[in-house]
Amino acid sequence: MHEQQRDYVLRTVEERGIRLVRLWFTDVLGNLKSFAISPAEMENALNDGMSFDGSSIDGYSRVQESDVLAIPDANTFEVLPWVDPKGAEARVFCDIARLDGTPFDGDPRQVLRRNLERSRKKGYSFYIAPDIEYFYFAPPVSGQQPVLLDEGGFFDLTSTDIASSLRKETIRTLETMSIPVEYSFHEDAPSQHEIDLRHTDALAMADSVMTFRFVVKEIAALHNVHATFMPKPLEKIQGSGMHLHLSLFTGEDNAFHSFDDPYNLSKTAKQFMAGLLRHAAEITAVTNQTVNSYKRLVPGFEAPVHISWARNNRSGLIRVPIPKRQNESATRIEYRSPDPACNPYLAFSVILAAGLRGIEEEYELPVEADANLFEMDDAMLTKLGIAQLPQSLSEALRVMENSSLVAEALGDHIFEWFLRNKRDEWRDYKTHISQFELGRYLRAL
Amino acid sequence: MTSNFSFKVTGDQVNNMVAVFPTPPPIDLARTLDLAGYRWKAFATGAEAAKNEPTEGWAGAVVMCDDDPEGGWAFCRSLRKRDVPVQRVLVMVSGAQLPDLELRDDLYDDFCLAPFHPRELEARLRHLFWTELSGKLEALVEYGGLVLNLETYQASFGGQPLDLTYMEYELLKFLAQNPGKVFSRETLLSRVWGYEYFGGARTVDVHIRRLRAKLGEEHANLIQTVRSVGYRFGQSKWSI
Numbered sequence: 001m002h003e004q005q006r007d008y009v010l011r012t013v014e015e016r017g018i019r020l021v022r023l024w025f026t027d028v029l030g031n032l033k034s035f036a037i038s039p040a041e042m043e044n045a046l047n048d049g050m051s052f053d054g055s056s057i058d059g060y061s062r063v064q065e066s067d068v069l070a071i072p073d074a075n076t077f078e079v080l081p082w083v084d085p086k087g088a089e090a091r092v093f094c095d096i097a098r099l100d101g102t103p104f105d106g107d108p109r110q111v112l113r114r115n116l117e118r119s120r121k122k123g124y125s126f127y128i129a130p131d132i133e134y135f136y137f138a139p140p141v142s143g144q145q146p147v148l149l150d151e152g153g154f155f156d157l158t159s160t161d162i163a164s165s166l167r168k169e170t171i172r173t174l175e176t177m178s179i180p181v182e183y184s185f186h187e188d189a190p191s192q193h194e195i196d197l198r199h200t201d202a203l204a205m206a207d208s209v210m211t212f213r214f215v216v217k218e219i220a221a222l223h224n225v226h227a228t229f230m231p232k233p234l235e236k237i238q239g240s241g242m243h244l245h246l247s248l249f250t251g252e253d254n255a256f257h258s259f260d261d262p263y264n265l266s267k268t269a270k271q272f273m274a275g276l277l278r279h280a281a282e283i284t285a286v287t288n289q290t291v292n293s294y295k296r297l298v299p300g301f302e303a304p305v306h307i308s309w310a311r312n313n314r315s316g317l318i319r320v321p322i323p324k325r326q327n328e329s330a331t332r333i334e335y336r337s338p339d340p341a342c343n344p345y346l347a348f349s350v351i352l353a354a355g356l357r358g359i360e361e362e363y364e365l366p367v368e369a370d371a372n373l374f375e376m377d378d379a380m381l382t383k384l385g386i387a388q389l390p391q392s393l394s395e396a397l398r399v400m401e402n403s404s405l406v407a408e409a410l411g412d413h414i415f416e417w418f419l420r421n422k423r424d425e426w427r428d429y430k431t432h433i434s435q436f437e438l439g440r441y442l443r444a445l
Numbered sequence: 446m447t448s449n450f451s452f453k454v455t456g457d458q459v460n461n462m463v464a465v466f467p468t469p470p471p472i473d474l475a476r477t478l479d480l481a482g483y484r485w486k487a488f489a490t491g492a493e494a495a496k497n498e499p500t501e502g503w504a505g506a507v508v509m510c511d512d513d514p515e516g517g518w519a520f521c522r523s524l525r526k527r528d529v530p531v532q533r534v535l536v537m538v539s540g541a542q543l544p545d546l547e548l549r550d551d552l553y554d555d556f557c558l559a560p561f562h563p564r565e566l567e568a569r570l571r572h573l574f575w576t577e578l579s580g581k582l583e584a585l586v587e588y589g590g591l592v593l594n595l596e597t598y599q600a601s602f603g604g605q606p607l608d609l610t611y612m613e614y615e616l617l618k619f620l621a622q623n624p625g626k627v628f629s630r631e632t633l634l635s636r637v638w639g640y641e642y643f644g645g646a647r648t649v650d651v652h653i654r655r656l657r658a659k660l661g662e663e664h665a666n667l668i669q670t671v672r673s674v675g676y677r678f679g680q681s682k683w684s685i
């Protein structure tokens with residue numbers, strides 16, 4: 001690390017009277033983990049990292065010794081804006097390393113770093129802009145249905161007022177934390193909101209998604225509201241997705257753009273899309289990692305079900321948005337299946353791996369599916385050669401299991417742990433007796 | 446005619462206020478000084494320059510001797526022959542006037558051939574100012590409500606602390622130290638990031654957008670996009 005960068009952090013800690021520095025990192029499932037150190041320890045942390053016992057972190061367990069090092073990424077050092085200035089706090093994202101300093105293969109951030117390095121060696125930097133949807137509810141009571149903000153006089157203000165002021169406060173906080181917002185709006189569903197982030201390179205964006213989820217929940221909680229990124233919290237209402245706008249840049253040039261193509265898509269873009277489509281089923285367990293994720297991926301709610309692409313058809317898996325004006329840097333593709341409950345480091349890793357495979361092996365892009373796929377029957381779809389995304393976590397895991405692409409992208413440690421953990425989740429779900437079954441069968445059978 | 450930006454140094458009184466002869470100065474000279482970020486005032490005589498001297502003194506002078514050599518050299522003499530001589534005097538002479546430099550070494554610190562190349566003049570001025578300022582240069586960079594304290598690495602806007610990441614701070618510092626100048630993405634990348642960057646040239650755009658967001662809507666235009674060229678901090682009187 002640069003001497004100057006270290007000085008910058010240490011000096012800021014001193015000048016701003018920082019009382020606690022929170023070291024942030026992410027477990028394999030995408031949960032934000034944190035431990036705090038006193039400012040006095042910061043210099044030491046920047047020089048040598050802080051060791052901690054990784055065995056309590058999901059996916060960090062190893063057979064041999066369990067201690068790992070958290071090494072702060074000084075670039076991400078930031079004062080937390082919502083904390084009382086008298087007890088100011090800061091956070092910094094960490095890379096996790098083994099005690100000998102080599103990257104720890106259970107750390108999702110290191111996994112993304114490794115995949116981005118691969119792409120950089122081919123001359124590409126990977127840019128992502130996510131559109132993140134989420135719901136605001138009344139604080140949940142265990143075992144009860146979620147309560148919408150506009151139900152039952154939960155607030156004195158109308159729900160629209162409180163929700164939009166929450167959203168405004170959230171955006172202000174995000175912008176002071178280096179996360180510029182492109183758009184934000186109230187989604188179609190009651191209590192649902194969407195915030196679109198401005199594109200950055202994939203590593204910064206994965207950090208931003210982690211910060212985003214934390215900030216949204218934190219600001220809501222300060223107002224006694226519960227924000228959730230659960231993919232499908234309400235049965236008859238559309239779920240929350242995290243559409244990802246993707247592009248590759250070579251230096252200043254958008255490698256996805258071509259002036260000669262009617263859709264302005266370069267050969268690189270088409271091969272990347274072909275890679276994503278061909279490997280979509282394999283990576284779905286990572287981009288949609290909960291049992292609940294698959295209740296969002298059903299027909300009728302603008303969520304993708306079929307593995308297809310189109311210029312402007314929101315039922316497809318990949319959409320090619322029409323850029324505003326003739327702006328070549330805005331040429332991009334939108335991958336629509338991921339949900340905001342995924343681990344962004346791992347999701348971005350497998351998406352990149354799938355796209356790059358398409359470029360390396362020069363895959364051919366299938367024809368555009370511009371009709372509304374939801375209205376076609378299965379026979380018609382089969383005739384068009386359009387397959388479906390996995391229908392359940394179990395199915396997604398089965399496809400992933402046989403994917404050398406995903407194993408390579410995630411590394412053996414995470415690949416195996418993830419499959420084990422998620423099969424357990426599926427087993428728990430499978431043995432659960434649901435309200436649906438009781439209602440349907442208890443009396444009738 | 447003065448531009449609205451300045452390099453300021455806390456504690457001591459070094460500034461970048463330059464006395465210029467003649468008045469009005471040739472348009473090329475005014476433009477070069479403005480774009481390089483100097484503050485300046487032009488005068489017809491050394492006496493006038495002395496009368497209008499800023500409290501912190503003239504930081505330097507640029508004297509055109511090509512059209513009016515007598516007036517020019519008289520201007521130099523009056524800047525030098527006083528209790529506290531003005532330092533960093535740059536004279537401009539035509540090729541035919543080069544012999545005039547002889548025996549006048551005490552009257553100037555550097556010279557430039559007229560007609561001059563703007564890049565050359567800028568480089569010579571930067572070098573003249575560098576030796577004096579390098580040790581204590583710009584402990585405080587100010588522009589409008591923005592203050593960067595280079596010693597403590599702290600930024601504030603309108604008196605409120607502005608929390609920046611290291612790279613945001615470095616980028617803003619570089620831009621604010623060169624107000625009015627246009628930089629390409631590549632230049633910013635190599636000057637601010639060096640070669641150890643992760644996200645490619647688009648990283649610059651990402652950080653500019655973050656800085657604008659942190660400066661707030663009403664000040665976001667402090668950093669301007671110059672279409673198909675790059676970025677500029679602050680206003681430029683010259684439409685480039």
